[in-house]
Amino acid sequence: MARTKGYPEALEKKLRDQRYVREDSNPDFLKNVKSISRTIAHMCYQCGTCTGSCPSAPRSSYRIRNFMRRAVLGLENEALTDPDLWLCTTCYSCTDRCPRDIAPTDVIMSMRNLAFKRDIVPVNFLKTVQAIYSSGHGVPNNDVNRAAREKLGLTRDPPTTHMYPEYIKGIQTILNHYKLKANADRIVKEREG
Amino acid sequence: MAEKKATTKKAPSKKEDSKKVAPVKQETKKAAAPAAKPKAAPADAPAQAATVMPTMNPGDARVGVFICHCGTNIAGSMDIEAVQEASKKVPHVAYVDNYKYMCSMPGQTVINKAVKEHKLTAVVVAACTPRLHEPTFRTATKDAGLNPFRFEMANIRDQNSWVHMHDREGSTDKAIDAIKIAVAKAALLQDLHPKSVPVEKAAMVVGAGVAGMQAALDLNAAGIKTYLIESDMSIGGRMSQLDKTFPTLDCSQCILTPKMVDVGRAENIDLMTWSEVHEVEGYIGNFDVTIRKKARGVMTPKEAEAKGIVGGGCNGCGDCENVCPVVKPNEFEVGMKPRKAIYINHPQVVPLIYTIDFNSCVKCGLCVTACGPEKRAIDLEMKDEFIKVKVGTVILATGYDIFPIENKKEWGYKKYENVISSLEFERLICASGPTGGHLVRPSDGETPKRVAFVLCAGSRDNTGIGKPYCSRFCCMYSLKHAHQIIEKIPGCIPYLFYMDIRSFGKMYEEFYYRIQDEGAKFIRGRVANILEDPKTKNLHVYTDDTLLNRPIDMEVDLVVLAAAIEPKADTNRTRKLFGVSCSMDGWLLEAHPKLNPCGTTTAGVFLAGVCQGPKDIPDTVASAEGAASAASIPIHMGAVELEPYFAMCIEDKCAGCGMCVNLCPYSALSLVEKDGRTVMQVTEAKCKGCGTCGGFCPGGAIWMNHFATPQIVAQIDAFLLGGEQ
Ligand SMILES: Cc1cc2nc3c(=O)[nH]c(=O)nc-3n(C[C@H](O)[C@H](O)[C@H](O)COP(=O)(O)OP(=O)(O)OC[C@H]3O[C@@H](n4cnc5c(N)ncnc54)[C@H](O)[C@@H]3O)c2cc1C
Ligand code: SF4
Ligand code: SF4
Ligand code: SF4
Ligand code: SF4
Numbered sequence: 065m066a067r068t069k070g071y072p073e074a075l076e077k078k079l080r081d082q083r084y085v086r087e088d089s090n091p092d093f094l095k096n097v098k099s100i101s102r103t104i105a106h107m108c109y110q111c112g113t114c115t116g117s118c119p120s121a122p123r124s125s126y127r128i129r130n131f132m133r134r135a136v137l138g139l140e141n142e143a144l145t146d147p148d149l150w151l152c153t154t155c156y157s158c159t160d161r162c163p164r165d166i167a168p169t170d171v172i173m174s175m176r177n178l179a180f181k182r183d184i185v186p187v188n189f190l191k192t193v194q195a196i197y198s199s200g201h202g203v204p205n206n207d208v209n210r211a212a213r214e215k216l217g218l219t220r221d222p223p224t225t226h227m228y229p230e231y232i233k234g235i236q237t238i239l240n241h242y243k244l245k246a247n248a249d250r251i252v253k254e255r256e257g
Numbered sequence: 258m259a260e261k262k263a264t265t266k267k268a269p270s271k272k273e274d275s276k277k278v279a280p281v282k283q284e285t286k287k288a289a290a291p292a293a294k295p296k297a298a299p300a301d302a303p304a305q306a307a308t309v310m311p312t313m314n315p316g317d318a319r320v321g322v323f324i325c326h327c328g329t330n331i332a333g334s335m336d337i338e339a340v341q342e343a344s345k346k347v348p349h350v351a352y353v354d355n356y357k358y359m360c361s362m363p364g365q366t367v368i369n370k371a372v373k374e375h376k377l378t379a380v381v382v383a384a385c386t387p388r389l390h391e392p393t394f395r396t397a398t399k400d401a402g403l404n405p406f407r408f409e410m411a412n413i414r415d416q417n418s419w420v421h422m423h424d425r426e427g428s429t430d431k432a433i434d435a436i437k438i439a440v441a442k443a444a445l446l447q448d449l450h451p452k453s454v455p456v457e458k459a460a461m462v463v464g465a466g467v468a469g470m471q472a473a474l475d476l477n478a479a480g481i482k483t484y485l486i487e488s489d490m491s492i493g494g495r496m497s498q499l500d501k502t503f504p505t506l507d508c509s510q511c512i513l514t515p516k517m518v519d520v521g522r523a524e525n526i527d528l529m530t531w532s533e534v535h536e537v538e539g540y541i542g543n544f545d546v547t548i549r550k551k552a553r554g555v556m557t558p559k560e561a562e563a564k565g566i567v568g569g570g571c572n573g574c575g576d577c578e579n580v581c582p583v584v585k586p587n588e589f590e591v592g593m594k595p596r597k598a599i600y601i602n603h604p605q606v607v608p609l610i611y612t613i614d615f616n617s618c619v620k621c622g623l624c625v626t627a628c629g630p631e632k633r634a635i636d637l638e639m640k641d642e643f644i645k646v647k648v649g650t651v652i653l654a655t656g657y658d659i660f661p662i663e664n665k666k667e668w669g670y671k672k673y674e675n676v677i678s679s680l681e682f683e684r685l686i687c688a689s690g691p692t693g694g695h696l697v698r699p700s701d702g703e704t705p706k707r708v709a710f711v712l713c714a715g716s717r718d719n720t721g722i723g724k725p726y727c728s729r730f731c732c733m734y735s736l737k738h739a740h741q742i743i744e745k746i747p748g749c750i751p752y753l754f755y756m757d758i759r760s761f762g763k764m765y766e767e768f769y770y771r772i773q774d775e776g777a778k779f780i781r782g783r784v785a786n787i788l789e790d791p792k793t794k795n796l797h798v799y800t801d802d803t804l805l806n807r808p809i810d811m812e813v814d815l816v817v818l819a820a821a822i823e824p825k826a827d828t829n830r831t832r833k834l835f836g837v838s839c840s841m842d843g844w845l846l847e848a849h850p851k852l853n854p855c856g857t858t859t860a861g862v863f864l865a866g867v868c869q870g871p872k873d874i875p876d877t878v879a880s881a882e883g884a885a886s887a888a889s890i891p892i893h894m895g896a897v898e899l900e901p902y903f904a905m906c907i908e909d910k911c912a913g914c915g916m917c918v919n920l921c922p923y924s925a926l927s928l929v930e931k932d933g934r935t936v937m938q939v940t941e942a943k944c945k946g947c948g949t950c951g952g953f954c955p956g957g958a959i960w961m962n963h964f965a966t967p968q969i970v971a972q973i974d975a976f977l978l979g980g981e982q
Contacts, residue, residue: 111756112801116785121801121808129801161667161785163718 093140093178100174103167108132114158114168126151128158128168135171144179150186183251193248197239200225200232315444315971319351321377322436323368325359325384327414332357334418335429340383343433349444351375360390365397372401379403379443383411383436404448406901406963411439434976441975445968451898454942456542456649456891461486463534463831466494467513467874468866468881469654470520475885477525481892484646485520486548487530488827491606493517494656498589498680500687500694502874503737504768510605510689517607531612533827535643537834538924540942541861542649542897552639554599554613561634571634573601573609577624583617591681594691599624599635603689613637650888651835653845653857654865654881655828660715660821664722668711668818673789674700675796676816679734686741696742698815700794705749705814708742709798710735711784712755715821724821726842729871731819732759736769738817739777752778752811754800762875782809787816822871835862844870855884860897863888902946902963904939910958911936917950917959926950 098105108129115121115129126148134143143149149172158168179185192202201224210220225232239245322344326332337355344353352375356364359382368380380398384390387410399405413432421428458481462473465487476483491497497517499509520526529548536547558570583598598618599611611634613624618637625635659680663671670676675698677685688694698705712735715723732755739751758779760769773779782800789796790812798811824843832839836859838846845868848856855863865884866877891897904925913935918926925943928935937958951961960966 109756110803112782112803113785115801115803115808116782116799118808122810127801127806127808129803130806157785163713163720163723163783165719165721 089138090140091138093138093143094135096178097135097171097174100177101167101170103170104164105132105135105166105171107164108136108166108168109164111163113161113163117157117161118152119155119157120151120153124148124151128152128172131172131175132166132168135175140178143175144182144184147186149175149179150189180247183247185251187252187255190248190252193239193244194252197236197245197248198232200229200235315349318349318379318444319375319377320349320379320381320440320443321352321354321368321371321375322347322350322381322383322440323359323364323371324353324355324413324432324436325364325382326355326357327359327384327418328357331384331414331418334422335413335425335432339429340413340432340436344383344436344440347437347440350440351377359384360393365393365400368394368397369401372398372403377401377403379407379409379446381409381411381436381439381443383413383432383439385414386410386412386416404450406449407443407446409439409443409446411435437975438972441971442968445965445971446963447965449901449962451901452903452941453896453898454540454542455896456894457544457647458482458892458895459484459646459648460650460652460888460892461544461546461646461648462652462654462865464488464494464654464656464825464866464868465492465520465528465530466654466656466866466877467496467516468656468868468877469494469652470516471878471881472652472654472865472885472888473526474516474519474523475882476889477523479885479889479893481525481889483526484546484548484648485526485528486532486534487528488533489602490531490553490610490612491602491608492520492528492530493607495680496874497603497605498591499683500690501737501741503733504762504764506737506740514605517605521607528608529644530608530610534831534834539647540899540945541859541891543942544648544651544861546646546648546651548644548646550642550644552615552641553610554615554618554635554637554639555611556634556636556639557608557610561632566633568631569633571610571628572632573611575601575611576627576629577611577635580623580627582621582623583619585614585617590684590691591678593681593684649892650861650863652863652865652881652884652888653831653835653837653868654884655825655831655845655868657822657867657871658825660724660823662715662818662820665715665718667786668714668784668816669787669789669796670818673787673794673796673816674698675705675789675794675814676787676818679731679738679817679819682738682817686738686745694745696746696815698794703814704746705742706746707811707813708749708751708815708817709784709796709811709813710738710751710753710817710819711787711798712753712819713783713821714818717756718821724823724842726871727759728819728821729759730873731821732757733762733765733768733873735817735819736760736772736777740772740775743772743775743777750776750778752780752798752813754780754782754784754798756781756783762873780809780811822867824868828868835859837862837864844868855880855887861888861891899942900946902961903941903944904946904948904950905960905962906937906939907958907960908934908936910956912956912958913937914955917954920949920953922947922949 094106110129110133112129115127118128120126131143152169152172154169156169162168195204196202205221205226214220221227324337324340326337341353341355344350352371354367354371356367358364371377372380382394391410395405395408398408413435417428417431460476460481461484462469463486465485469485470492473483473485493513496509496513502509520528529550531553532548532550534546535549538545555571561570577599578597581597581599584595585598586592587594587596589602599613601611620637625637628635659678662678668676684690685692685696686694696705697703712731716726716728719725735753739753742749742751758769760766780802781804782802784798784800786799787796795812795814796816798813798816800809802809832845837857840846845864847854847864847869848858857864863884865881866872872880908931913928915928917937918928923943923945925940927938929938946961948961948964951959
């Protein structure tokens, strides 16, 4: 399988660049990305404004422009299996500045949707789902926050499900409707046993 | 339908119709028309027509239909055979044929032969648009022995095959409809004779940048009196603000100043600076233009002499400037140098006459005293003057402005001191500029060691804030700027942040090579963001080095934005005065982007330079010479033919109410006394055939040549009733 001696995997990865259009390209991928994101993803001219704006890029290997390129070329596997897909902070800086008026953030969101359909999703995202299910918050309140809020003259808990736990039921109904919780539980269980 | 038919026929003249003479008379006239050469001289024709025109009957009209394939442009999306068969069944059609390219020589021969062999009275070509080929087929019709206006075009390409490319059946049906409609009109076409009007042997050029100057110099050389109108105080335009010019790096002033002097001296050029076009009337050959000479507060020697001040007028000594207490930023120096309320842009201005900015002048009178009793050049009470001139043709050369790049907030222009525009760079690097040619940081006057150039700043931008087009010369001038700092500041490194380097002209790619070899650094990435270090006032430029796939944060001393350009502020008002359109981006619209880039859809008005779209100097000058040549043709011909589509008054029916007179947007109508009655009269040369009056007249007394009511009604009938009359 490996085509070389030595570090075959790294080389395989490099060789993929020469093969991508032939083997990996799925034109439906671009179509799906566009219909979910509702942005003109095919119009990217690779200027780099998005990566240049991205707060995640200097701190990680995440390159939003790469994902735009993959969308244009329909490189579905490459995009959806790249763990960097989950490093966007959804700050929307790239969307603000893209000169082609594309919303790269929404492209990333659509790819995450498509990835989730294939059960590709990091466990920490799934745990967020579980947290929302049980508390109504992705990041529930904690004692440090409560003290800080008190100092600022705020109530110890915010006027959300923390203050009105009776509404958690509503949130759970929504998550159940989309089978989000069930899927999250299932995948977490598969991964963590 | 019977009713409609009756109205169309009867309406023009009940009297004739009741006698049943008219139709017969009309038929004989129609039948005779094709063969008959115009009997009267063109000028008399309308008068003659006025007496016979009111009746119309297709009679035994014999229309030929010629269907063009336009290669596969048309034939690829419809069934030509079916269109041909259906056309044969349309009333009055005597002959149908098709050909691969109807506009080609063999195609025109098909028409010629058919007209003669089948004794056709009118020609219908189903092809592209009248805009493209109406003149071609008119000529073909004429060559075949018919009056050229016995031709009608059915557009089955631009508005049919091109839009319904994937609907073969639908486009076939639509083409058949279009042909029926065209045939209905063709059967009712009349002989028309274009009117010839003399052309004033003078031209006007609006805007005296390098484009306007070149056009005026060419017209001058051709012996044509030329009014050169410039709204600023001096000629030269943007080029006089530049330091050096790519790709040869010759100094802009050195190559421009001699031209400016030539313009000032040229025998046939009447240069009017500090002036603008106020009002325009008329048409090709006879434009009556009112020029507003803005009050400049200072008299030229000529103007002084006219006022009886012998040996007076401004000699450019500048004594006034020294005493004037009002200080304002100098726009020519992009605000980086002060000027007074009485000022000149720069020492080489043509004409060398001072100008008072009355918006800031406090009328203290110090300048009047300084100027002295001999020259007496200054008149603080000067008023705008209006001057009327008549010209045959006009060239618009109104140039461009720099896009307000502060609107793109992420680059911090006008927020961070050390972010400047490319035009500011030109002034700072120029020996005659505000710093004597020393490039410095505005924040502290220090010489920069690292300079970032942001290309495509506001161009190629679809966000709605910037401009969607490429500004075309910013790549090249940024290369030039890089060279200039390498040359002037040892050790200073220019970084060009670019998406593509567009070095398309002669010797341009070679220039790119040279600048890269000299040490300029190129980073392929559009600048995402610029932030200032508040302590050092240095700038952090953020982008993605797309070729390394690595985000970049580069600290530099100075940032130069290669800002997009946009049409000059007043362009919209000026173009409307001349009836010229603009494209979606605001640049003035040429008659044809490839085959007629200097012309406009208004006969006699031409475009030169950047006002038509971004151009560097070589292209600007070439376009100016093209416009000058095109604008001189009608003048050298001495006369032009006007399309005979003017309105005519059916005097019997005119009640003399005069309501049409006020409606006409071209002031072509008036009321006159004739045989003891008040009737409307048309000045044919002024009438553009817009039809406003014809559609309005409550008595149906206005006849629109070539778009007569019966012709239009027949077209509608043909569509709604399938071609039966
Ligand atoms: C920073 C910079 C550097 C450049 N460097 C180069 C270079 O090195 N080489 C090169 O080839 N090109 C260069 N260019 C491009 C060059 O400036 C243009 O090609 C050229 O100036 C176009 O000339 P123009 O006559 O069409 O327009 P303009 O120079 O804009 O002239 C238009 C004139 O018309 C007048 N006007 C406008 N409206 C009216 C009105 N309504 N009535 C009367 N008058 C009016 C204006 O006052 C002006 O004088 C550069 C441009 C910029 C911005
Ligand atoms: S900013 Fe827009 S056009 Fe530029 S690379 Fe990113 S997505 Fe593509
Ligand atoms: S929205 Fe995501 S991809 Fe865009 S700049 Fe922010 S973190 Fe980067
Ligand atoms: S009159 Fe006006 S222009 Fe003359 S010196 Fe006074 S302020 Fe200046
Ligand atoms: S000329 Fe170059 S810098 Fe200017 S808009 Fe075009 S590509 Fe961008």
